[in-house]
Amino acid sequence: MSEVREEELVPPPPAWGMSARRWLWLAPLLAAMLLPFLWMVALSVSPQAGNSFTKALEGPWDFSQYRTLFETGKMGRYLLNSLGVAIIVVVLNVVTAAMVGYVLGRKRVPGERFWTMGIVATLMVPKQTLMIPLYLVLARLHLLDSYAALILPFAVDAFGIFLVRQYVTQLPIELEEAARVDGATDWQIFREVALPLLKPVLAVVAIQAFLTNWNSFLFPLIFVDSDHLRTLPVGLALMSQTEHSVDWGFLMAGSTVASLPVLVVFVAFQRQILSGLLAGAEK
């Protein structure tokens, strides 16, 4: 199947007039949404301001908090751990969601509705109650305090499976049926016909899996002891929390740095959501 380049099919960007109208009512909305984020960055460069936004805006700004962050070298390690673990979890999630979501969406198993409900049901229990039993499972498997503890419990996520399943139910089945008539096996149909059509939703699964895993605090805290295996949120908490107070400047600097990889992932993947434009054009 030849890859048609998106640029060849999409008309040139619209005139500035239409864009300007959109900007008119979207820009203020955007500003409102960004304000708290601006606060965060402002606090990160004004350690003397505590958590006062007005003081942060007026006072002298210095980036010393960012320097301190990386001074001990731990931050780099935590970043790498988070990155490595998140990438693997994303890959596993996307693969699972694609396969299981497809199978469920195309009703390939008996009692599919029941299985779907069951999978979604696991989302309905607050994770605080699942914490201890999960810990016990990991302990019995001797997986505590290892990368496996940060990856395996999160490899299969009901959220992604459910999302793909929903998407698949609305996907036209004609292409797949045509391929079956042509004699393709199930696996071929899945890989060559269905999978490309799933790109937009898989992009979303990737983004959300990355995001959830990146900011995950409670489970990485409980399942991992060793400092060299720690992920970012736990490391950041250790470095900025004291018993009675929060080191605001430091925490905000760390959080700003922590937000950047997710942003990069988002910008990179959100273009994939566009590829659905091709789906209709193939007809």
Added chain:
Amino acid sequence: MRTHSRATAWFLASPWVVAFALFGLYPFVFSLGASFTNYTPLAPDATRFVGLANYARALHDPAFWSALRNTALFVLGTIPFTTAASLGLALAVQPAFRGRTLFRVGFFLPSVVSIVVLSLVFKGLYASNGGLNSVLALMHLPTPAWLQDPRTALPGIMAMDVWAASGYYMIIFLAGLEGIPRDLYDAARLDGAGGWARFTHITLPLLRPTLLFVLVVNTIRSLQIFAEVFVMTRGGPLGSTTTVVYHLYEQAFSRFQLGEASAIAYLLFLLSLGLAWVQMKAVGAQEESRG
């Protein structure tokens, strides 16, 4: 042919079934079982079966009902707004226009930051002399002590939740929108259908599965909110922001009474299940089996 495709299906799903059984199903069943006992992690050998005692205790506790009421208020007050806002944002940033990526990223930004940090930032914003009140003072509007007044604390947290979640569900709607074949719109335009007609007759119906997803998942998440409450108000003032999960945490978890905690959790689970079922009936009605 049928059995062949079924076998393939099972094969495709098998490694994940194992992982799911271990890390998804087992903890679920364990805590369900624990809810019928007096299990406490500090003394696991002293566990005894207590039947429905934990459930009875939860249901007889006025604090539980108060937490349930707060949670219901929260869900009813945020889901409609978040759904509408995220759909609206998705529609706004879906067509190609200059700077579209900037807006997509910008609206998504709140979801990128950890909920704890977001809550801390909003806690400062809502302070008596904080950012929000400064702005309101400039406009000569009243400046309540948002998080200290039982009447405004929960709405304050709700507003923050809508703000934070809209961008997140926006991208899910974006993906759903991209799955709608372009030529349907073209054909409709040829037939003379206007923007609103195209929206109600093409977009909405084809968006149903995605809409159902957003509703179900957002409801489940909202029923469980905890971190925001923990950071911003600790369930106060006067218990007005205590949600069911916060109640669970404060009552049972901090006392290591996992049996009691699990009972509360499973009562919440039943509620989530019921709501999801209702939503599926209402919105997901049209799932013709296309396989």
Added chain:
Amino acid sequence: MKRIALALVLLLAMGACAPAKKVQEVVFWQFWPLEVIQPLVTAFEAENPGIHVRVEQLTWDGGKDKITASVAAGNPPDLCELGSTYMPRFLDSGALSDWSAGVADLRPGLRGWEQCMVGDAIYGLPWVLGTRALFYNKALFARAGLDSTHGPVTWAELETAAARIQKLGGGVHGYGVSLNDKQKLFKKFMPYAWGNGGEILSAGLDSARFDSPENVAALEFYLRLRKVGTLGMQDALDQEFKEGRLGMQISGAWLFKQIPKEAPHLKYGVALVPQPAADRGTHASFAGGEVLVSFQASKRKEDALRLARFLVRPDNALALAIAAQSVQPATVSADTAAYYRERPMQQVLIQQFATARFTPNHAAWDEMEQAIESEVEQALYDKKSAAQAVTDANARIAGLLGKK
């Protein structure tokens, strides 16, 4: 391509299984930053060749959950730091190791044994302690025409000072009244109750004593302070104090660390919590601390005890207290150390220990504290009178006595 990636991923996942645990290690879980604790641990290892210690830092937020999970799974650390707020539940569970014989000789030299004892049996070693005292703003005192060389000594002096500072206006408040900041309100209100002679439970922990005229009077006093002050949660009040807009508040030693960094020009002082009157009551306050314990299921119990005994030596506890700044050593004569003699404000905190009260070690203590805090909150929001709040709190406490 995807298949290769998958295979790689699975390989990585399997290869990343838990490293073989070195059996000769003593596992020590604690809450202080590694830069602070490592020197002490290294010194211990030097003194005890053959013992290797593996230190892990826990976060305050979630650390207790981690400890609990490890006990549930049967693989707790050998030595662990527990906060005094966690102690009642752990003591009640029977999961802690009995150290009565192993630490008897240390009894005279340390304070705060109440935190780790049940009857005559000892289940831990007090390591560092924390208390609350009255922080006051000297500049505001001077502006209000008050003597800024010392803080108020009695309730009446406190109220007068607060009133005068409140009158200064311009965003300045006299006294910072704590709202229901969970597990913090208690520490800011009870000093007045205890100082006035009030109690919570009987000495045998078997009956509720909260409903008393002394406690009602203390609560009424606390409520009156709202008129000459402002209400807020701990971090909001601390922030106002650091910005120089709050005359007085009860707070703790963490301010010694924050003020030099965030408000280096602030002129402030520390005083013992005022007592009801010159001839009545005491300068009572809240006291809590960090305790070192070992578990029944711990593997290296003797070495853990040896490490614990090392850590509570006066020099070592002092080193930790200096590095952390927010706590003081549990050593009895800590205030005579040169470090504290040079820092009179911190010395006041140590002196406060002499009249400070630890919380009762009843298994249901968490809930009793919640009861007191929520009833005081009702009174703060004028939903109940002080007398009614105290009576209701007492009823709730009494109901919890037989419970676990």
